[in-house]
Amino acid sequence: MEQGIFGEVNLFADQDEENKNYINALDAIGLIGHKTRNHTPDVCRFLMLKGFNYSTQTYRKDYLGRILVNDSRIEDIPFEDWSITSDILKKGLENFKYSGNRYSDNYEKADYEHYYWLKSDFFNFEAIQKLNITPDDYSNFLISEVMSLGRKRKKDTFIEEMEKLEASENQADLTTLYLYKTPLLTMHEAACIISDHDPEAVDRCRNDTNFSQYFATYLRALSFLDACVGAGEIAYDFSTGCTIDALQLKKYLARENIIIDGFNDDLQGTEIEKNTDASNIELQQLKLENEKLKAELAEKDQKIKELESLNPKNDMDLLSLIFDESATEIYAPDLVNAIKLWKYLYVDNKSANDSHSSRANHWIVKNTPYKGESTIEVKRLREVTSPFNGWHSERKNKLNK
Known part of the structure; x- marks a missing residue:
């Protein structure tokens, strides 16, 4: 069983490993914009023109942290687009700002933060490859986003109003001072330090309808910390109430050039070495991933050889393969x-x-296990065998595009 830094069993190792196969949809759009210096509407228009919504299915992270299928095509017909992928890109054309004149439902950008695409679908998409965008670019993009967050750290107007109702500025200063001097921090407190939010204000507003909008920087910081813990960059002690060593957090943020006044600014400009044990863990993980990739490549090479051996020489050979x-x-x-x-x-x-x-319908009922004229399977067989002359104009137009 995989173990954490403190020897605890990582109960979610399998899920964490599986989730590494996905890229957040909004991050993917932001990555293209960052690499090409284009704004979100232009990025989304580019992806739609290149047919990204016809090739890439969308997934969604549920309340248990699983990333599951969440998209569909109309009756599973291959030339239809993936509906949620199209919806995300269409909303992006208006920079995820509800205008009230095109879409019937209210929405905001935060509503799309839990959608994901497979990394293989995204990075292997021909138009993305031509832009020379790689997984390494994605890692650098996430780091730059957090660094930008650390530089900008401004209080949200909504939080300031809530604090004025509940406490004076002196009390708020005491809360900040207490957090900065605490040797052990919860994940929640650490995220508040990075995003410059009052932990009590976040807790009070957690069930607010617009929480994800007003506390977007807090949620981003929380995701950043979760990724750091998962990568072994920051120690996270589950046995003591899920705590983070404040000194280690200060050093890590300084090493990544994220300087927070009053918290780790005294470390600015100093040379900070990475923890040797963490480096060894990372090296071991890289070795295991390398071996895994080698095995996968060998398996794929074998499959390619098997498929090449099945290459039909004429139409009769092809039919023999189909009916085998x-x-x-x-x-x-x-x-x-x-x-x-x-x-x-x-x-x-x-x-x-x-x-x-x-x-x-008569033949299908008699010769296949499919029953019911309105079932997807029966419809599919009827559709695919329907002669072109019998198609309605809309379907013909799609084929002729």
Whole structure:
């Protein structure tokens, strides 16, 4: 079992490892803007023009921290776009600002913070590769975002108003001083220090409808700390109530050039070495990842060789491959059913006068396990075997684009 810095068992190691396969959708858009010096609306227009919403499915992080499928295509028809990916990019065309004249529902940028795309889909997308955007650029982008957060650190107007109602400025100063001098910090307190928020104000407003909007910098800092803990950069003691060593946090922020007046400004300009144990852990992780990648490449090479050996020499060889039920790694039952259905309708019984749908329904019920004319499977077989002349104009237009 994977263990943390203090020897505790990481109960979520598998989930953390799985989540590394995804990139936050808003971060992905921001990364392109950062690398190309373009604004969000232009980035989203670029992705839509390149067909990103037709190739990339969107996922969403749930309340348990799992990143799960959250997107769909209309009736799973391949030439339809992914609806949520399209929605994100369309909202981005207006810089995620609700205008009230195009979309019926109110929304704000924070509503899209839990959406993700697979890193493989994003970084392997042809238009992204042509921009020479890499996973390393993503890591540098996240660091620059947090550094910018540390430089700008201004209090939110909403928080200032809440503090005026509850306490005087002197009391607020005492709260800040207390946090800066505390040797052990909770994740919540550390995020408040980085984002310059009063922990009590954050707690009071946590259930507020607009919490994610007013406390966006706090949430960003929380995500940054979570990533640092997961990477072993900052020690996180689960056994003592989930605490962070304040001195280690100060040194890490200074090393990343994130200087906070009164907290770690005394470390500015000093040479701070990384913890040796943390470095060893990181080196070991890199070695394991390298071995894993080697194994994956070897497996893919073997699959490529197997596919090359199946390369058909003529149409009859191709049909033999399609109808070979024993080749389970490539056998597609619905493709076989579609070919048989089309042959029945337009080769064996091409003179029949009944409608395509009626004849197709009869054959499907009789020759496949699919039942019910309105089921997705039956619709799919009817659609894919429908002759072009019978298509409605909208479907023809999509094909001719």
